[in-house]
Amino acid sequence: MGEFKRILVTGGSGLVGKALQIVVQDEKRQDEDWIFVGSKDANLCDLDATRQLFDKHKPTHVIHLAAMVGGLFHNMSHNLDFLRSNLAMNSNVLQVSHEKGVKKVVSCLSTCIFPDKTTYPIDETMIHNGPPHPSNFGYSYAKRMIDVMNQAYHEQHGCLFTSVVPCNVFGPHDNYNLESSHVIPGLIRRLHDVMEAGGSTFTVLGTGKPLRQFIYSLDLARLFLWVLREYDEVAPIILSVDETAEVSIRQLTEELQKAFDFKGEIVFDTTKADGQYKKTASNAKLRKYLPDFKFTPFAVAVKESVDWYKTNSKTARN
Template sequence: MATSKVILVTGGTGLVGKAIEKIVQSERRADEKWVFLSSKDGDLCDYNSTKKIFEKHRPSHVIHLAAMVGGLFHNMSHNLDFLRNNLHMNDNVLQISFETGVEKVVSCLSTCIFPDKTQYPIDETMVHNGPPHPSNFGYSYAKRLIDIQNKAYHEQHGCMFTSVVPCNVFGPFDNYNLESSHVVPGLIRKLHDLMEKGGETFTVLGTGKPLRQFIYSLDLARLFLWVLREYNEVEPIILSVDEKSEVSIKELAEEIANAYDFKGKIVFDTSMADGQYKKTASNAKLRKYLPDFEFTAFPAAISESVQWYKENYKNARN
C-alpha cells in the first residue's frame, strides 16, 4: 500500500514523541510515513526556519509537541520566556500548516492551563473561565491561545486543527534536569543520585499533599494516535487517567522509593512551595469515545520508568 499520510511530529525526540515513535514502530502501518523532529532540525520560534522544515518534509498531518517546558520553580522564575517562546513556536507551526495545506494538526496542551480558581473536576469547557495559577501564567496563556487559534483557523479557513490536554505525563526519555524537570523525573533523578552516593534521607520539596493525575507516556501515545486518526472535533479533548487514579506527591515519592527498593527515610521540606493543590480533570469525554481503554497501572508504570532510567541514566537528559 502506498503511503497516504506524512506525519510530522515536532518535539519528536522528547518524552511523548519517543513514546509515539515506539508505538508507531510496533504497528508498522504502510500507509503512514512518520518524521520525528528534534531541535537540531530547526528553530520553530523562527518563521523561515519552520517553513523550511515544512517544505522539506511536506507533511499532510502534524502532531505539535514542541514547547518550552519546565517544572514549578523554573516556571516561576521565567514566565516571560515561557510566554514568548511558546507564542512564537505555536503561531509558526499553525500558520505554516495552514499555508502548506496540512490536513490536520493535533497540538499538545496541559492541564495547568485551566483556571486556578475553579470547580473540580475540570473539563474541556472550562479552559478560559479565569486566570491560570500565577506560578506558570506565561506557559499557560501561550498554550490557551492554541485553542483560540484552532477555532479561528477553523472558522475562517475550515482547518481541522485541534488539541489534546494530557494530565501529568511521565515515562522513558523524560527530562531529568533538576532545574527544569517535572515532578516524576525530578524525583527519580534525585533518588537515583542519592542512592549512588549512599545517602539515606530522600528529601522531597513541599508538603507532599498536592494531588495529581499521572499518565504513562506509552498510554498517552496510544491515545494521541487515536486522536490523529479518529477524533475530528476542533474542541480540545482531555487525555487523562480516571479521577479515582489521582495520587498525592507523597504517594508518588513512596512509589518511586519502592521501585528503587530504597530503605531510607523520606522527608518533606515544607519551606518550599507546593504550587497548585489539585488539577483534577474529568476524562468523561474521552470515556464517551473509548469506554474500555485500559491505562497502565501506576505502580507498574513507575517501575518501568525507574528501570529505564537506571539503564539509561548516563545518556538521559540530565
C-alpha cells in the same frame, strides 16, 4: 488501515515524542510515514525556517509538541520570553500547515493553562474561564491561544486543527534536570543519587499530601494516535487517567521506594511548601469515545520508568 499519512512530529525528541516513536515502531503500519524533528532541525519561531521544514518533509498531518518550556522559577522570571516564543512557534506551525494544505494538526496543551481559581474536576469547557496562575501566565496564555487559533482556522478556512490536554506525563526519556524536571523524574533522579551515594535517608519536600493524576507516556502516545486517526472535533480533549486514579505524593514516593528496592527511610520535610493541593481533571469526554481504554497500572509504569533511568542515567537528560 486508511489513507496514506505523512506525519510530522515537532518536538519529536522529547518525552512524548520518544513515546510516540516507540508505539509507532511497535505498530509497523504501512499506511503511515513518520518524521520526528527537534529544535536542531528548524527554528519554529522563524516563519521562513518553518516553511522550509514543511517543504522538505511535505507532511499531510502534524503532531505539534514543540514548545519553550521551563521550571517554575524560570517561568516566573521570563514570562515575556515564554509568551513571545510560544506564540510565534504555534502561529507559524498553524499558518504553514494551512498554507501547505495539511489535513490535520494535533497540538499539545497543558493542564497549567486552566484558570488559577476554578472548581474541580476541570474539563474542556473551562479553559478560558479566568486568568491562569500568575507564575506562568506567559506560557499559559500562549498555549490557550492554540485553541483560539484552531477555532479561527476552522471558522475561516475549514481546517481540522485540534488540541489535547494531558495530565502530568512521565516515562522513559523524561527530563531529570533538578532545576526544571516535574515531580516524578525529579524524585527518580534524587532517590537514584541517594542510593548511588550509599545514603539511608530520602528527603521529600512537603507533606506528601497533594494529589495528582499521572499518565504514562506510552499510554499518552497511544491516545495521541487515536486523536490523530479518529478524533475529528476542533474542540480540545483532555487526555487523563480517571479521577479515581489520583494519587498522593506520599503514595508516589512509596511506589518509587518499591521500584528502587530502597531499604532506607523516607522523610517528608514539612517546612517546605506543598504547592497546589489538587488539579483534578475530568476525562469524561475521552471515556465517551473510549470507554474501555486500559491505562497501564501506576505501579507498573513507575517500575518501568525507574528501570529505564537506572539503565540510562549516564545519558539521560540530567
